[in-house]
Amino acid sequence: MSEERVAIVTGAASGIGRALCVHYARRAVASVIGTFSGDPHDPEQTLRAVEDAGGRAVIHEVDVRSTASVEAFADQALSSYGRLDYAVANAGILRNAPLDELTDDRWNDMLDVDLTGVLRTLRAGAARMGDGGAMVAVSSIAGGIYGWEEHAHYAAAKAGVLGLIRSVAVELGPRQIRANSVIPGLIETPQSLDPVNSLGPEGLERAGKDIPWGRVGRPEEVASVIGFLTSEDARYVTGQSLVVDGGLTIKMKA
Secondary structure, X not given: OOOOEEEEEOOOOOHHHHHHHHHHHOOOEEEEEEEOOOXXXXXXXXXXXXXXXXXOEEEEEOOOOOHHHHHHHHXXXXXXXXXXXXXXXXXXXXXXXXXXXXXXXXXXXXXXXXXXXXHXXXXXXXXXXXXXXXXXXXXXXXXXXXXXXXXXXXXXXXXXXXXXXXXXXXXXXXXXXXXXXXXXXXXXXXOOOOOOOOOHHHHHHHHXXXXXXXXXXXXXXXXXXXXXXXXXXXXXXXXXXXEEOOOHHHOOOO
C-alpha cells in the first residue's frame, strides 16, 4: 500500500476547502475534492491548483444532506487511492433569518447541512480509515464563541459541531483516531463576502480594522491549522476546538 496519505474534504470548490487541498498537495497528501452541484464555484480550479502544487486529487460530487451520497464520497478515496487517512467536514451554508422568519423548514435545512452533514462525513470517514487517522470539522465563531443576530440556526449548528467532535474523539480514541475542530474567525471566503447572508466586502473591511492582527483572515491560514491537526505533529491532540481569528475573540471592547 502506498505511503501517500489520503484526505476527503467537503466544500472544496472554493475558500477554506480549496486552500486545504492545496496545502495537502504540498505535503504529499492526495485529496478527494468534495463539490456540490448547487455551488457556483468551479472545482476544476481546485484540481488545477492541487496539480500545480505537485499533488494528486479527484473531484467527487457530494451532497452532505444525503447519507448515501456521503458514503459514496468516502468510497471514492478507497477506489482512487486504496486508503483513507483524513476526513475534513468543511461543507456548510449560511443564511440570514430573523427569529420571526425562522421557520421549521429553514431551521431543519440549516442543521441538515451544517451539523448533520458533519456527522455524516465523520461517520463515513471513521468507517473507512484505519487506526491512527484524523478528522477535523469546521465550526465558526458564530455559535462556537459568539451569538449572531438573525443567524440563530447557523450558530446553533456550529455550536453543535463542538459537542459532536468531543464525543467522537472519546469514542474513537481507542483506535487512535483523532477528532478536532477549528473555529475560524472572520475569514475572507465566498461565504463571508456574501452581502446578503453575511458581512460582504465592506463589512469585512470594517471588521478587519477591529481585529488585533489588523485584517480579516485568509483561507490558507485556516487550512494550515487543519493541516496541522491532521498531521503527526498533532498526534496527541484530540477533542479540541482551535480558534483561528487573529485575536478577534480575545480583544477587550471599550
